[in-house]
Amino acid sequence: MARYLVAATLAALLLGALLRLSAGEHRGQLQNEVVLEDVRYRLFPEADPKAEWVFAANRVRYNPQTQSATIEGIREGKRLVGGKLDLTLKATSVRVDRWDNLQMDEAWVFLPEACWEIHLERTPGKPVQIVQRQGFIAPRFRLKGPGIEVEGQGFRSDFALKNASWHSGKEVWTSGEENTCPR
Secondary structure: OHHHHHHHHHHHHHHHHHHHHHHHHHHHHHHHOEEEEEEEEEEOOOOOOOEEEEEEEEEEEEEOOOOEEEEEEEEEEEEEEOOEEEEEEEOOEEEEOOOOOEEEOEEEEEEOOOOEEEEEEOEOOEOEEEEOOOEEEEEEEEEEEOOEEEEEEEEEEOOOOOOOEEEEEEEEEOOOOOOOOOO
């Protein structure tokens, strides 16, 4: 009888250990990534409290270990300031880091207030960045708007493009062009 009791205890311990190992494997998988499908993602950056970013996307992958999210299959991207549209953003995917800054390979930004379009591009090892405290940072860019076309490298600017800088580029300015941008 004692032999059966010892065997039953050992079997129960073995079964418990197997269940714990199995649960631990699943728990580890859940901690690596959380995936949401067909998402409306809203970002309220701490560094820019008046701003709100809104994305409609096919998928958002969140990694709790790095505290970053990757937004994939973006159908809509926009930045609102005080509830008013500030800019629209088109990109294939966007990575949001733990400080709410955005990184991407390539982006198209439209600023409706000035009617400016900006194409931002990465170079090897240097992604396009949108830093919430500063604005845009891009290795290469093309900007087009009423009376101006600029192409260059090393682009840095605030969100309103009032303090933009770049180097090694070409600029074309035309005066007298009417701003026919629909607002």
